[in-house]
Amino acid sequence: MSDNRSFREWSRIFVASSLWVPIIAIVLGLVCGALVMWIGGYNAFEAYGALFDKVFGSKYDIGETVRTITPLLFTGLSVGFAFRAGLFNIGADGQFIMGMTGATLIGIKIDFLPWIVHAPLTLVGGMLIGGLWGALAGYLKSSRGVNEVISCIMLNWIALYLSNYLIRTLVLKPGTQRSELIRDSASMSIRWLSSFMENARMDWGIVVGLICTSLFYIVLWRTKQGYELRAVGFNPEAARFSGINVPKNMLKSMMIAGMFAGIGGVFEVLGVFHYQVISAASAGYGFDGIAVALLGGNHPVGILLSSILFGVLTYGSAGMNFSASVPTEIVRIVIGCIIFFVASQGLIQMLYKPFMARREAKRKEAA
């Protein structure tokens, strides 16, 4: 593999061993956001205060924050999983869209099943279509040697327009730019919880997300399949020498990654909107997923925590706008800065190394 070295460098950025890096990156990101606000003449304290007020202000807001977190968690898991097997799944976006489309079609077109069958069937259907979309990139990589980054980016666009086409021709609600509503029998919303949470859009997504987070861990670190995937991710050559089928594992990892993203898309339709719109551009969850996986160090717990952080920032930004009249884009700047600082680990280590060294010296003196 000729790109092995650059991959190593990438992996060092992604699989952060130190907990300090993400924490300091978050703080620095918030500071940078504050700086930008200060330059723009806004009160940063007020703005951040408003952000957290918005998130924890009411039951409705808490519920909606969870709703914002869910897709980020799924795409984060998707990117993280592929990365553990040595692949950069930049195509979570397309897989997410395919999951949505699958859910929309199955959720609308099938009308004779009871909830207990229809909802899970729709979930599995969307998941498989997302997985297939990931497997497509995995297949191109493993059998034709096509770089997965290139094929994923192309598949993202194909997914977007294919999805628009399918909605327009099969399930369009006349006179609108969106699909019909899915059948109630396919809905994944939790009504009683929604009414308890002041009508926030609550669904089973976060529950399935947590299950997937644990599956992520169990598959990778507790099964032989996961052992193979990780071996391929760290050193495909050594994996090959020990009899592991490397192409097959690449295919599998992309398929599983696609399934994670696909489930994310499924809940966006079945749990949140109940319909899918014809859109000119994707919602970008897949790309946010890269950031989530990056900050989370590709570890399931890390991914969960970082999806919560990004979800909180994203949802809270509306509050910032409302009560401190700070434009919501500021939050994108904060997120951008956090990613920048995580990616430039060296910079952060420069900041905290002196502290560590001093502490080390003190310990030595004491000893």
Next chain:
Amino acid sequence: MGQAVPVVELKGITKRFPGIVANDSISLDLRQGEIHALLGENGAGKSTLMSILFGLYQPDEGEIRINGNKETIDGPGKAIKLGIGMVHQHFKLVQNFTVAENIVLGIEPRRGMAIDYRRANDRVRQLSEQYGLKVDPEVKIEEITVGMQQRVEILKTLYRGAEILIFDEPTAVLTVQEIQELIRILRSLAAEGKSIILITHKLKEIMEVSDRVTVIRRGKVVDTLATAETNESELAEKMVGRRVSFEMETQRCEPGGVLVRIDKLTCQGAGKGKNILEEISMHIRAGEIYGLAGVDGNGQKELVEAIAGLRPIHSGSVRLGDSDLTQAGVRERMAAGMAQIPEDRQKHGLVLDFAVSENMVLTAYADDRFGKRGFLNDKEIRRHAVRLAHEFDVRSAGIQVPMRSLSGGNQQKAIIARELTREPRLLIAVQPTRGLDIGAIEFVHERLMQAKNEGKAILLVSYELDELYKLSDRIAVINEGRIMGELEREDVSDEKLGLMMAGHRINGTNKAEVRHERQPEF
């Protein structure tokens, strides 16, 4: 020259790292025009000491004098200014730059704003003639051999005006011929008045080229001797700290029946043209070490890959016992009883980011004992690793640390432990002692002999004839993808092997000769 001030004087250098004293009050002097060898096992502190001299580390105690003046070397820049140059073990060259571009990098001759390439090339040519270092300044680094890359590294230091040259394990990556060339270069540099420090753990080279030797063990100087007044076994003893046997008492237990049959194995190369392996035949008996000699790059790598199932076989067959494995995959061959100690242990044998325990099951994790129904039995994997580490003396800070943190010798021991405990019938060992120190080499050799005595068939591929002499029952020679002949150990001589390695067929026990004389059938 004897009375002159030493060009380098290290006095009481001490360097501590967390948990270890890498250099413990080391003193050393280097005279002008001498080749001074620094001998020690891996991890003895040689590299640390030289890194201090080159300004990469600061000593905790002690002083450095260059030409009699006390100096603080706070970085490589300062070291270069003082006329110290270092030729690293892993070359630091820009692959897609030319030789001359690499040499002048950082201090390019300029004409206005532009680099004066013609002057750079001329200067490089002049230097290369002056010291007899043959290089072509205008070819790219990626196109030249490793030996030539090393010469570029040497020229780089000379271009920067180095009077004191440090060589870190310079022969580790070279072929036999290239080593001879290097030794010639070292001598001519010394004759030109350069002073040389040679870091190595290879005794032969020291005896051949150095004037004095300083032996370091566990961060301390054991002794400094004049090379003329010592011998290999004395040096080995000082380095390891105990007596070392060079001769293996060869209990030649009678080999059993033929276990491995490789017949007329042919593999095609990447492009069209001639085959990369041509009708290779070898029969290896149980309880036999079958040595394969040859100059690096004559098809050894491809042959091993073909036998192990990593390269498609065009024609011919590979059989182990009763089973025909010609078309079998890697996993299937392993199940049939094949094991391999790959040449590049870090690239092919280990997953460096995996824990030691995970690496210990890399070729066996699929077994039921390491977990049923697709799950991993962590407890058993750890128990297995602890047992292997104990039995094969793999030293690490625990079985949960990443393999990356182990020394080369311990990494190799881990692979050997892993492969031998799988109880293979055929063990393919490629350069099993490459880059290891004497203690570890001895260990590896003992284990191979033990495996042989247990009745395993062993295919030993090595570029070091000494190793083949010491271990093999029979030695075959490969040249340009063909077997040149096969000799019983009693019949082996340097001369015969040399001829065969150069591509001449020799009468041996091989049928190759017979085939050669047969009329081609159409």
